[in-house]
Amino acid sequence: MAEILNIENINVYYGQIHALKDVSLKVNEGEIVALIGANGAGKTTTLRTISGLLRSKTGSIKLMGNDISHTEAHKLVSMGVAHVPEGRHVFLQMTVQENLEMGAYTNSANLKEGIADVYERFPRLKHRMNQIAGTLSGGEQQMLAMGRALMSKPKLMMLDEPSMGLAPILVQQIFDIVKELNKAGTTILLVEQNAEMALEIADRAYVLETGKIKLSGTGKELAQSDEIKKAYLGG
């Protein structure tokens, strides 16, 4: 299996706060890798560092063999990385359609086809294509954020807490979509607080605790580990 992402020993600071301590992780082509952990463990920081919105003081981040630890954030999209940020961050004052166009900013060739694909995958978005994104429900916004990320035809899609603030039935739907996207060939790095559901769909997973990787293993292994059960699965 080819390596899509390989992070070695990154250390990230917010001023004096040491947010990530020697974090290393790997994502192989075709995998769903989950990064779980409590609030403030450094999950979002990890994704933002991969995306180039934050910088690591040490170590390296390699995307398909190329070092991207100093690459500007806006260049990563055309290199095959899409990042669906925590809290969705759709452009609230732009229409659904315009949000999708922004997703294809670096890949205009895929505009028409891409939008058709997204509407096929998320029919609810099609009904609202001319609506301002700020008027969508939380679940619809999450779908839009994911659809927008798909517009660049990413090899690696990073999802930050896609289930946050959604009703259980929507959470299930979002996870189903993640699985479908993965089957269709997109490699997924999934950050989740909902450890149970994340471990269920993940091939492998890492557990972050106060900025350090505490455990790693296959989704099944971790779901059965006593330590994980106690700390994250409520039993």
Place this chain on the structure above:
Amino acid sequence: MTFLSNLINGISLGSVYAIIALGYTMVYGIAKMLNFAHGDVIMVGAYISFCATTYLNLPPVVSVVLAMIVCTVLGVLIEGLAYKPLRKATSLAVLITAIGVSYFLQNVALLIWGSNPKTFSSIIRLGSVSLFDNKLIITTESIVTVLACIVIMIALTMFTKKSKMGKAMRAVSEDKDAAELMGINVNVTISVTFAIGSALAAIAGVLLCSAYPVLQPTTGSMPGIKAFTAAVFGGIGSIPGAMLGGILLGIIEIFSKSYISTQLADAIVFAVLIIVLLVKPTGILGKKITEKV
């Protein structure tokens, strides 16, 4: 007839404010900063046009194009040298820097062109239109100014609504990080915004000095502040707001001058700003952000 004539003068002056206000409002929308040097870019534009027509004997239209080019370069330079390093600084630091850039430009102009006011000869030499047995005289400057304002407004609206760069600008103005994650180069987008705003400032400078022909290094500062007022009045960040605010402000100013007092006109203009801010802090067309979580 005086009423009508005042109204036309007001709309014409307001159109200049509106064109300047567009620069303020676009930069504010994208970079979330008040570029107080914007007014001085107007002055530079007017001087460039003045020099081009007076010393180089270039045709007026060429002088305007030249002024736009110089101001565009100037705007991008100001942004790159003075504001870009402060992207992560507090807004107070940026504001103080902007005021510093404003004084810098005024003093450089003082060094180059001296403190003696120059008489700017209008770039529009077409006489005027007389109506109703010469009771109402409309200068071609007024007509050109209002038309320029309308054309610019429509062009900018189309640009931000339809073009790829315009949409990227809206995306950046709403959420820089998310825009960056879409592959939009935020720094380039901000530079383009400054370029557009400064080119508009050059046009405004030429139109302003065509109507009020005294050109000196401080020429841009008062109209700059009034245009800023207009931008806030109409709702800062909003393109139609800047237009509406500018034109209303121009009308208020001219009416105050002719019906109340010439001395008090400026005070009245700023009093209107204070009242608007008290009653509707987001301005007339200011967006109230609707957010659903």
